[in-house]
Amino acid sequence: EAKEAHGSGFRFFDAALAADVLARAEIERDLARAIDAGELFLEYQPIVGVESRAVRSFEALLRWQHPEKGRIMPAVFIPVAEKTGLILPLGNWVVREACREAANWPAPAGVAVNVVGDQFKDSAFVDYVKQCLVEAGLAPGRLTIEVTESVFSVDETVIRESLCELRDHGVRVALDDFGVGFSSINNLRAFPIDQLKIDRSFARAMMETRRDAELVDIILKLGQTFQVATTVEGIETEGQLEFIRQRGASEAQGFLISAPVGADDVRRLLLKTESRLSA
Ligand code: C2E
Ligand code: MG
Ligand code: MG
Ligand code: MG
Numbered sequence: 001e002a003k004e005a006h007g008s009g010f011r012f013f014d015a016a017l018a019a020d021v022l023a024r025a026e027i028e029r030d031l032a033r034a035i036d037a038g039e040l041f042l043e044y045q046p047i048v049g050v051e052s053r054a055v056r057s058f059e060a061l062l063r064w065q066h067p068e069k070g071r072i073m074p075a076v077f078i079p080v081a082e083k084t085g086l087i088l089p090l091g092n093w094v095v096r097e098a099c100r101e102a103a104n105w106p107a108p109a110g111v112a113v114n115v116v117g118d119q120f121k122d123s124a125f126v127d128y129v130k131q132c133l134v135e136a137g138l139a140p141g142r143l144t145i146e147v148t149e150s151v152f153s154v155d156e157t158v159i160r161e162s163l164c165e166l167r168d169h170g171v172r173v174a175l176d177d178f179g180v181g182f183s184s185i186n187n188l189r190a191f192p193i194d195q196l197k198i199d200r201s202f203a204r205a206m207m208e209t210r211r212d213a214e215l216v217d218i219i220l221k222l223g224q225t226f227q228v229a230t231t232v233e234g235i236e237t238e239g240q241l242e243f244i245r246q247r248g249a250s251e252a253q254g255f256l257i258s259a260p261v262g263a264d265d266v267r268r269l270l271l272k273t274e275s276r277l278s279a
Contacts, residue, residue: 027080030066035093039065042097043260046269047112047231047253050245055273057110057144059253060098061260062090082116091119095129099136099143101263109270112144112174117154120162130169140170144195149175149182152191160191167192174231179219188226195251196223200234203254207240220247 044058102111205212223230235254
């Protein structure tokens with residue numbers, strides 16, 4: 001937003017803006033060595049079947065433990081990484097680490113990784129993903145690549161070919177944050193998609209207005225039409241879970257089930273699920 005504020009020529013000087021620019025420069029500098037310094041790690045948030053409540057997979061979410069600033073969340077540093085090109089080494093690290101850790105989980109529990117458009121511009125990316133799967137000994141079907149619809153603004157041909165190649169290899173593809181931003185039915189027709197993740201803003205809104213409830217209905221029907229799994233993000237209450245269950249959503253993710261947890265807690269969550277299933 002700093003750039004926009006400048007471009008408008010509207011603000012001459014703004015202390016908050018200056019601080020923001022400074023913070024970005026610092027983040028950029030520190031992020032460049034964060035990978036090698038071992039400051040990055042992944043947390044995992046379970047995605048459960050709506051009916052069974054059994055954990056099917058975990059979404060890998062990147063965290064940065066900064067030596068002075070403490071834990072920094074991706075909303076702060078991913079945009080900086082995207083602007084500076086650091087997203088490439090960072091994104092590669094995430095794929096490899098997620099595959100490596102997921103290979104230790106009991107099958108068929110899967111792992112989902114967030115990938116942005118710039119990563120597909122690197123022609124070696126798809127091969128890199130395949131290589132990570134082999135190295136880790138993880139079956140391709142246990143990996144999901146999550147993209148938001150903003151990837152389609154990169155280069156449609158490149159994206160389509162990359163996603164098709166991943167999918168032919170057995171990797172799943174999820175459309176993240178669906179329903180906000182650039183949502184288009186055409187994207188569902190034109191690209192190979194296995195899963196629709198409905199943006200978490202809907203989980204709240206659908207309980208508040210009839211219009212949003214109907215929108216969720218429509219998106220879930222869209223998912224059924226295209227025969228893809230439908231996951232609602234941001235489920236925080238039993239009421240929301242019941243609401244999407246009645247409307248046929250296949251999966252849920254959110255604080256009600258669990259906040260993102262450290263790698264050590266993944267097994268515990270899987271065991272908890274198993275005991276619930278046998279109970
Ligand atoms: P996302 O992919 O949509 O991930 C879900 C975000 O929603 C996570 O935030 C998660 O902690 C949060 N969340 C989950 N359940 C709930 C809930 O019930 N209520 C609320 N209010 N929030 C919930 P997080 O970890 O801060 O990540 C934010 C975003 O950063 C992600 O959104 C994703 O776009 C991006 N991100 C995270 N890790 C990576 C990564 O490795 N690579 C890239 N490119 N982006 C990443
Ligand atoms: Mg995601
Ligand atoms: Mg999401
Ligand atoms: Mg989101």
